[in-house]
Amino acid sequence: MLNSFFTLLIVFAFCVQSTAQTCNLNISGRLTDETTSKPIVYGNVFIKELKLGSVSDTAGNFKIQGVCPGNYHLVISHIGCETIEYFLNLRNDTVMGISLDHNHHHLHEVSITAKLKERSIQESQTIGKQDLEENGDKNLSTLLDQMSGVSSIKNGSGIAKPVVHGLYGNRLAIMNNGVAQSGQQWGVDHSPEIDPLSANEITVIKGVGAVEYQGNSLGSVILVEPSRIKREPHLHGSGNYFFESNGLGNVLHFSLQQYKNVGLEIGWKVDATVKKSGDNRSPNYYLRNTGNEEANVALQFEKAIRKNWIMDAYLSSFNAKPGVLRGAHIGNLTDLDEAFNRSEPFFTQDKFSYEIEAPRQQVNHHLMKLHSMYFITPNQKLEFTYAVQLNQRKEFDVRRGGRSDIPTLSLDQVSNFGEVKYLSDFGENWEFKTGVQVNHTDNTNVPETNILPLIPNYVAIEYGAFGILAKAWDKTTFEIGGRYDLENRNVATISNSVPRSIVKYSNSYSNFSAMSGVSQQLIKNWKLLGNIGFANRNPEVNELYSNGLHQGVSGIELGEVTLRPEQSLKGTLSLKGKVKNKLFFEALGYYQVIEDYIFLNPSNEVRLTIRGAFPVFKYEQTNASIYGLDFSTVYQITSHLETKIQYSYLKGDDNSQGIPLIFMPANNLYGALTYDVKNWNLGRGKWENIELQVNNRFVFEQMHILPSQDFIQTPKAYNLIGAKVSAERQVGKFRFNFYLRAENILNTVYRDYLNRQRYFADDLGVNIIAGINAKF
Amino acid sequence: MRLLLLSFAIVFVSCKKDDPLTPTLPTIPNQEEVITTLNYTLTAPNGDVVLFSFKDVDGDGGNAPVIVNGALDTNLTYSGKIELLNETVSPAEDITEEVKEEGDEHQIFYQFSNPDLGTTYTDADANGKPIGVSTQLITKGTFSSTLTITLRHTPDKNASDVASGDISNAGGETDIEVTFDVDVK
Numbered sequence: 001m002l003n004s005f006f007t008l009l010i011v012f013a014f015c016v017q018s019t020a021q022t023c024n025l026n027i028s029g030r031l032t033d034e035t036t037s038k039p040i041v042y043g044n045v046f047i048k049e050l051k052l053g054s055v056s057d058t059a060g061n062f063k064i065q066g067v068c069p070g071n072y073h074l075v076i077s078h079i080g081c082e083t084i085e086y087f088l089n090l091r092n093d094t095v096m097g098i099s100l101d102h103n104h105h106h107l108h109e110v111s112i113t114a115k116l117k118e119r120s121i122q123e124s125q126t127i128g129k130q131d132l133e134e135n136g137d138k139n140l141s142t143l144l145d146q147m148s149g150v151s152s153i154k155n156g157s158g159i160a161k162p163v164v165h166g167l168y169g170n171r172l173a174i175m176n177n178g179v180a181q182s183g184q185q186w187g188v189d190h191s192p193e194i195d196p197l198s199a200n201e202i203t204v205i206k207g208v209g210a211v212e213y214q215g216n217s218l219g220s221v222i223l224v225e226p227s228r229i230k231r232e233p234h235l236h237g238s239g240n241y242f243f244e245s246n247g248l249g250n251v252l253h254f255s256l257q258q259y260k261n262v263g264l265e266i267g268w269k270v271d272a273t274v275k276k277s278g279d280n281r282s283p284n285y286y287l288r289n290t291g292n293e294e295a296n297v298a299l300q301f302e303k304a305i306r307k308n309w310i311m312d313a314y315l316s317s318f319n320a321k322p323g324v325l326r327g328a329h330i331g332n333l334t335d336l337d338e339a340f341n342r343s344e345p346f347f348t349q350d351k352f353s354y355e356i357e358a359p360r361q362q363v364n365h366h367l368m369k370l371h372s373m374y375f376i377t378p379n380q381k382l383e384f385t386y387a388v389q390l391n392q393r394k395e396f397d398v399r400r401g402g403r404s405d406i407p408t409l410s411l412d413q414v415s416n417f418g419e420v421k422y423l424s425d426f427g428e429n430w431e432f433k434t435g436v437q438v439n440h441t442d443n444t445n446v447p448e449t450n451i452l453p454l455i456p457n458y459v460a461i462e463y464g465a466f467g468i469l470a471k472a473w474d475k476t477t478f479e480i481g482g483r484y485d486l487e488n489r490n491v492a493t494i495s496n497s498v499p500r501s502i503v504k505y506s507n508s509y510s511n512f513s514a515m516s517g518v519s520q521q522l523i524k525n526w527k528l529l530g531n532i533g534f535a536n537r538n539p540e541v542n543e544l545y546s547n548g549l550h551q552g553v554s555g556i557e558l559g560e561v562t563l564r565p566e567q568s569l570k571g572t573l574s575l576k577g578k579v580k581n582k583l584f585f586e587a588l589g590y591y592q593v594i595e596d597y598i599f600l601n602p603s604n605e606v607r608l609t610i611r612g613a614f615p616v617f618k619y620e621q622t623n624a625s626i627y628g629l630d631f632s633t634v635y636q637i638t639s640h641l642e643t644k645i646q647y648s649y650l651k652g653d654d655n656s657q658g659i660p661l662i663f664m665p666a667n668n669l670y671g672a673l674t675y676d677v678k679n680w681n682l683g684r685g686k687w688e689n690i691e692l693q694v695n696n697r698f699v700f701e702q703m704h705i706l707p708s709q710d711f712i713q714t715p716k717a718y719n720l721i722g723a724k725v726s727a728e729r730q731v732g733k734f735r736f737n738f739y740l741r742a743e744n745i746l747n748t749v750y751r752d753y754l755n756r757q758r759y760f761a762d763d764l765g766v767n768i769i770a771g772i773n774a775k776f
Numbered sequence: 777m778r779l780l781l782l783s784f785a786i787v788f789v790s791c792k793k794d795d796p797l798t799p800t801l802p803t804i805p806n807q808e809e810v811i812t813t814l815n816y817t818l819t820a821p822n823g824d825v826v827l828f829s830f831k832d833v834d835g836d837g838g839n840a841p842v843i844v845n846g847a848l849d850t851n852l853t854y855s856g857k858i859e860l861l862n863e864t865v866s867p868a869e870d871i872t873e874e875v876k877e878e879g880d881e882h883q884i885f886y887q888f889s890n891p892d893l894g895t896t897y898t899d900a901d902a903n904g905k906p907i908g909v910s911t912q913l914i915t916k917g918t919f920s921s922t923l924t925i926t927l928r929h930t931p932d933k934n935a936s937d938v939a940s941g942d943i944s945n946a947g948g949e950t951d952i953e954v955t956f957d958v959d960v961k
Contacts, residue, residue, distance in 0.1 A: 330950070331929070331948075335949060338944075398949060399809060400809060400881075401809065442796075445803075447802070450805045450808055450809060452805060457800050458799050459799045488797070490799055608832075610811055610830060611951065611952060
């Protein structure tokens with residue numbers, strides 16, 4: 001069982017001494033499937049410079065003989081795998097262990113991994129680099145909601161939060177490059193401040209408990225990971241530009257990287273993205289003020305101090321200015337009622353505009369992470385991480401007296417995180433991982449708004465420790481882990497009564513969580529996975545202390561200072577496998593009970609203010625359960641034609657009151673038919689990896705809700721048709737990828753239950769995205 | 777172990793503030809934009825004044841607002857005046873001026889439950905459209921009615937019937953919506 005860093009280690013460390021300077025060096029090794037650890041037969045290993053290669057045998061072994069010392073690029077490929085390129089500085093006979101991600105092309109879901117140290121055996125799904133590039137118009141959340149069991153809570157098209165198995169915000173941890181994303185995650189209209197274009201892959205762990213990670217999670221985790229810098233002395237890079245028709249959006253992304261050998265080996269990588277889009281269009285009208293501007297940059301450095309000691313640094317800056325639909329800015333329930341009954345939103349204009357005015361948001365998020373990895377032995381390593389994040393969020397509303405440029409919400413948050421982790425392989429396939437973490441968060445309202453703040457100032461300090469033990473047998477893998485957390489929070493808020501004064505609170509929470517999982521191979525290529533986990537979430541400051549009018553939803557929200565932590569017990573059971581290499585499938589069922597689930601309960605009270613009467617919502621606790629099924633399957637009809645079907649079912653209940661939970665994703669069904677051609681000679685050039693796809697998404701009406709639980713009836717079911725064409729072409733040193741994607745081709749008028757803009761406007765109409773990506 | 781963790785934590789945060797465990801004290805805002813009070817004065821030709829008032833000094837939460845209703849004499853022409861105050865600051869700030877200055881972005885609407893009562897606008901913004909700070913009210917017959925006074929920010933003043941006081945097509949955000957009981961005797 002090879003781990004990715006283990007693979008790396010073998011590549012770099014296991015060089016067998018031999019006579020140098022003559023052309024008799026050997027490159028040998030073994031190709032294995034990353035998923036199953038089985039040998040890959042008939043895999044190609046090819047030295048680009050020498051046009052010399054080898055094919056792996058039935059045991060996965062390959063050997064290239066008689067090579068001169070020098071620098072080479074190895075190209076490793078196999079049908080159905082993502083081709084990888086590898087740089088090698090050949091001095092001696094070299095033995096390599098290479099694992100290929102065999103199911104990449106077929107079904108992301110099957111690539112559940114045996115890499116225990118990097119991922120647990122909890123359910124996970126990954127989106128790779130190519131998909132990220134071809135969907136660059138999407139944000140972190142809308143990228144992920146293509147997966148079964150994942151959806152988005154949106155506030156228009158530009159602002160979206162991921163929802164996994166019905167949970168979002170503070171119940172879902174987002175790990176950006178190994179660090180829990182800080183910021184104002186409690187807000188349903190606050191997008192995670194992450195640029196997916198700078199990521200190499202994004203993984204959703206549909207888990208039962210995130211014992212390894214600090215921060216609030218009741219099970220699921222989203223991991224955003226940048227690629228490691230290639231150990232490659234030449235400058236490599238890529239550029240990606242695309243245009244989207246809806247909103248006339250233009251996006252440019254580039255990336256450059258190099259591993260320099262100037263006495264000290266230093267690798268560097270830079271990623272930058274600029275985005276600008278204007279008013280989106282629903283099928284019948286422009287959505288005024290829904291443009292977005294974004295400029296992001298990420299820098300990565302890596303230095304190998306010794307063969308067994310690597311230091312790296314990651315700096316990123318995310319800066320966004322999304323607009324909010326002008327017609328969604330309302331004063332009271334009368335306005336809301338009027339907005340429902342209009343055929344098009346107030347303030348709708350006949351023309352397109354790039355202008356972004358109030359209501360809008362301005363978000364800046366900066367991250368600096370220092371990380372060091374030290375191999376005590378090839379089987380033991382220590383990792384140190386220190387990260388600091390600065391999050392600034394300003395929200396602007398339409399205000400009187402020329403005050404629209406003064407934010408109504410202005411929050412600064414600084415968080416400092418430190419972690420020490422120890423990982424070890426021992427005995428017969430035993431693995432052990434442990435670590436301690438500390439996180440300090442300082443949240444401050446910038447006193448520029450001249451209105452009472454929505455959430456208080458606070459300082460929180462969290463200590464955590466965890467341990468995970470795993471053991472792999474021939475067909476079975478077992479994992480068990482536990483975690484302890486202590487959080488102390490000091491809060492300073494402004495009183496609700498006049499004269500205003502400052503009120504202080506202190507909370508302390510101490511929690512244990514635990515999880516366990518088993519993976520069992522049943523028959524050849526069939527695998528059963530079971531996980532169970534117990535997790536906690538401390539009440540968030542908005543749930544404890546908010547007091548006042550939440551303008552966007554026209555309700556008065558009252559916090560409750562006596563809220564207790566939520567406690568969750570979740571179990572997942574999944575079966576995945578393939579039949580004759582033609583049919584791949586995965587079915588995942590889950591059941592989660594959450595005791596003391598915190599939610600906004602509409603009370604019977606109506607409060608009279610000068611702006612009219614507002615319903616009062618109180619943060620209360622109940623016992624909730626969420627259960628569902630994620631199913632996906634891929635069937636290879638011919639060698640060129642495959643079909644994919646995906647279905648998500650979810651139901652959430654408030655068991656204490658015997659009513660449904662609000663804001664739960666509607667069930668949905670997705671199907672795609674893909675035709676691919678490896679090569680196509682047309683005139684002078686050769687097109688490669690041509691792919692044509694048509695897809696269809698059907699979203700059911702959310703029926704599991706009572707009419708009294710919403711202001712208006714939930715939106716009807718809808719069906720969206722999309723299509724995609726992509727092809728690659730090599731021109732000199734450059735490899736081009738062209739793609740054309742169309743969404744909502746029929747310009748269907750629809751509204752989505754989880755889009756808060758649905759009270760005011762239709763969702764997006766047809767959108768065509770055309771892009772080009774060049775790599776060298 | 778706890779001590780080790782604590783010292784670990786303090787290393788990271790100690791350089792920032794004197795006491796890393798105390799939050800920055802919030803600044804109590806000077807809420808200059810808030811409207812706490814609406815006074816609607818109706819003056820009869822003989823100089824008699826009837827006051828309708830809605831006052832909520834502590835804002836959206838806290839104590840209930842104080843509402844003063846009034847009684848009107850029948851067969852009279854009253855001239856109406858709106859006064860908007862922010863009484864969270866001392867001395868109280870007159871918001872009416874701000875509304876008048878941005879007259880093209882504001883309009884006050886008067887809706888009676890009894891169709892026999894109605895106001896007419898006697899003021900205008902820079903574009904000649906009514907603001908609704910100054911109005912006229914003619915009373916006939918004897919009955920009771922409710923009166924809802926609404927201040928809209930950024931209404932569409934060109935939408936049909938808005939200039940004559942019909943709120944239904946106005947749009948914009950509601951800054952004030954208060955309801956009074958009116959007795960005509």
